[in-house]
Amino acid sequence: MDVITVDHLRKAYRHVMAVDDLSFVVKAGEIFGILGPNGAGKTTTVECVQGLRRADGGTIRVLGLDPATQAGQLRQRIGSQLQDSSLPGRLRVAEAIELFAAFARHPVDCDEILARWQLRDLRNQAFDSLSGGQRQRLFIALAFVNSPEVVFLDELTQGLDPQARRATWELIRQIRQDGTTVVLVTHFMDEAEQLCDRVAVVDRGRVVALDTPQRLVDGLGLPSVVRFSTSETDLGWLEKLDVVESMARHGDAIEIRGTGPVLALVASELVARNIVPLDLRVERPTVEDAFLALTGRDVRR
Numbered sequence: 034m035d036v037i038t039v040d041h042l043r044k045a046y047r048h049v050m051a052v053d054d055l056s057f058v059v060k061a062g063e064i065f066g067i068l069g070p071n072g073a074g075k076t077t078t079v080e081c082v083q084g085l086r087r088a089d090g091g092t093i094r095v096l097g098l099d100p101a102t103q104a105g106q107l108r109q110r111i112g113s114q115l116q117d118s119s120l121p122g123r124l125r126v127a128e129a130i131e132l133f134a135a136f137a138r139h140p141v142d143c144d145e146i147l148a149r150w151q152l153r154d155l156r157n158q159a160f161d162s163l164s165g166g167q168r169q170r171l172f173i174a175l176a177f178v179n180s181p182e183v184v185f186l187d188e189l190t191q192g193l194d195p196q197a198r199r200a201t202w203e204l205i206r207q208i209r210q211d212g213t214t215v216v217l218v219t220h221f222m223d224e225a226e227q228l229c230d231r232v233a234v235v236d237r238g239r240v241v242a243l244d245t246p247q248r249l250v251d252g253l254g255l256p257s258v259v260r261f262s263t264s265e266t267d268l269g270w271l272e273k274l275d276v277v278e279s280m281a282r283h284g285d286a287i288e289i290r291g292t293g294p295v296l297a298l299v300a301s302e303l304v305a306r307n308i309v310p311l312d313l314r315v316e317r318p319t320v321e322d323a324f325l326a327l328t329g330r331d332v333r334r
């Protein structure tokens with residue numbers, strides 16, 4: 034079942050075409066990622082989808098509702114992570130959750146939310162006194178207070194330490210298991226790779242690729258890099274293998290770029306010639322490589 038359909042969405046700010054004929058579908062129960070460089074139009078898109086901004090053209094349906102005319106109904110059924118926003122400084126963590134729950138048609142139990150997002154020990158702490166990571170956890174928790182059917186998370190793990198990131202990913206996976214659909218706007222390639230069932234790569238207001246993280250990478254035929262060390266000097270034959278695109282040597286360190294089953298073929302040829310390096314390894318292309326190939330830009334810039 035399609036939970037979100039965005040069809041030929043357009044949105045301009047004066048002379049800036051922020052979103053230009055953008056289309057995608059989000060299916061029930063998936064974690065759908067929107068990846069793109071700064072200014073690609075991700076936030077504008079997600080704001081239009083949530084009914085926070087009016088589109089100039091195209092159609093959007095979320096849970097069968099039109100966000101432009103049924104935003105009130107929609108807000109009862111979706112959750113949204115606050116971004117760069119702050120709560121009153123003296124508001125305590127538990128009070129913030131109770132406040133948001135008071136507006137929800139189907140609020141979840143506040144203690145359960147505090148426990149799930151590891152906020153129990155902070156329940157009486159004022160918002161002002163929270164660290165960046167703790168605030169982030171609170172913003173995520175608040176997105177789930179109204180038992181949303183679809184939740185929008187923007188830069189989910191910004192400011193979290195590596196352990197907290199992994200714990201957050203695990204919780205989001207559990208939330209998917211509970212049947213909630215998740216839309217994730219992210220700059221983090223590893224997050225998209227680890228968490229998302231499908232990813233839309235957005236650039237200059239358009240979707241330039243949409244697939245599972247694995248198929249995005251595989252579909253581009255990007256090279257893998259095989260590395261190993263050897264003192265053997267006669268390796269020119271390696272470059273003649275069909276799968277090998279190039280070879281570089283720095284002392285004993287060998288680096289081979291190639292596509293397809295490059296590791297298996299290089300390994301078997303080396304062994305056949307009695308060269309058995311102990312450190313043979315392969316670096317497969319990642320979503321980051323795919324992103325660079327698709328947009329020509331580093332996502333962090």
Ligand SMILES: Nc1ncnc2c1ncn2[C@@H]1O[C@H](COP(=O)(O)OP(=O)(O)OP(=O)(O)O)[C@@H](O)[C@H]1O
Nearest residue numbers: 046049050051069070071072073074075076077078
């Ligand atoms: N309120 C606004 N007024 C004018 N221009 C805007 C406004 N909001 C966004 N823009 C412009 O529209 C384009 C898309 O912005 P948007 O915030 O949707 O991109 P984004 O992909 O979310 O970027 P980022 O990753 O930096 O948050 C950018 O060129 C931006 O400068």
